[in-house]
Amino acid sequence: xxxxxxxxxxxxxxxxxxxxxxxxxxxxxxxxxxxxxxxxxxxxxxxxxxxxxxxxxxxxxxxxxxxxxxxxxxxxxxxxxxxxxxxxxxxxxxxxxxxxxxxxxxxxxxxxxxxxxxxxxxxxxxxxxxxxxxxxxxxxxxxxxxxxxxxxxxxxxxxxxxxxxxxxxxxxxxxxxxxxxxxxx
Numbered sequence: 403x404x405x406x407x408x409x410x411x412x413x414x415x416x417x418x419x420x421x422x423x424x425x426x427x428x429x430x431x432x433x434x435x436x437x438x439x440x441x442x443x444x445x446x447x448x449x450x451x452x453x454x455x456x457x458x459x460x461x462x463x464x465x466x467x468x469x470x471x472x473x474x475x476x477x478x479x480x481x482x483x484x485x486x487x488x489x490x491x492x493x494x495x496x497x498x499x500x501x502x503x504x505x506x507x508x509x510x511x512x513x514x515x516x517x518x519x520x521x522x523x524x525x526x527x528x529x530x531x532x533x534x535x536x537x538x539x540x541x542x543x544x545x546x547x548x549x550x551x552x553x554x555x556x557x558x559x560x561x562x563x564x565x566x567x568x569x570x571x572x573x574x575x576x577x578x579x580x581x582x583x584x585x586x587x
Contacts, residue, residue, distance in 0.1 A: 417450035421460075421579040423548055428467070430569035433557050435476060440569060441468040444490055444548060444579075446532065453586045454540040458497060463526040465490060465506050467553065467569075468519050475517040482560045483512040486522040488553035488569075496544035496585055497535040504532045510558060524553075537585050545582035 423444040430440045447462040467486050487507040494500040506524035514520055526532070537544055553569040571577075 418447050419450045419581070421446050421448055421546060421581065423579050424576050426548070426551070426575055426577070427572045428551065428553060428569040429572055430553070430555055430567050432473060432555070432567045433565035435473065438470070438473050439572075440470070442466060442551070442553075442571075444551070446492075446579075449583070451586065452537045452544055452583045454537055456537045458535045458537055458544070460502075460532045460535070461526075463490065463504055463506055463532060465524040465551075465553075467508075467522045467524070467555075469522065469555075471517055471519050474513055474520050477557070478513055478515075478517050480559065481513060482558040483510045484520060484522060484558070485510045485556040486524045486553050486569075487556070488524060488551060490548060491550040492579075493547050493549040494535050494544065495547075496538040496542040496583075498538070499533065499535065501549050502533045502535065504530055510556075537583075540585055540587045542585045543582045544585055546579040548577040548579070 426442045428440045428442050429437050432438055444465045446460050448460040452458055485508055489503050489505045491501045491503040505527055508522040508524040511522055551571040555567040557565050
């Protein structure tokens with residue numbers, strides 16, 4: 403009898419899933435090069451289901467930025483590497499508070515040899531949390547979209563010379579994360 407009591411009192415961990423943005427495009431003002439397009443994507447983890455009034459804790463926010471090969475090629479031999487920092491702002495419909503944001507940062511990455519696309523992966527700062535969201539009314543859908551995404555690229559020229567290139571999310575893009583969550587009772 404004791405074995406069945408233990409089995410029935412154990413609770414399963416809530417299921418989580420990844421929420422992904424579509425492919426996004428930013429315009430970055432590279433030092434000595436000017437405005438160039440950079441591809442990006444953002445993801446985070448959250449629950450697989452939600453009920454009205456639940457406190458939802460999203461986590462593991464990650465942003466990927468792809469510096470194109472032609473930009474890497476121009477900087478080859480001049481730049482030691484790149485680093486990205488940014489603060490995605492996420493609008494949450496069907497939940498409050500909204501919007502929410504958290505800072506992400508990538509480690510410095512050296513330029514690839516031979517020149518190729520350089521992928522910077524920026525992670526949520528360790529020890530930080532994404533602000534919790536309370537689910538809205540039953541029958542609504544909890545959905546998230548990228549409201550703003552400003553990124554700063556640190557361009558390491560070596561010899562203690564680092565210049566910054568600001569990046570902004572281009573307008574008129576599909577910025578919704580998928581999937582969305584139906585809010586249950």
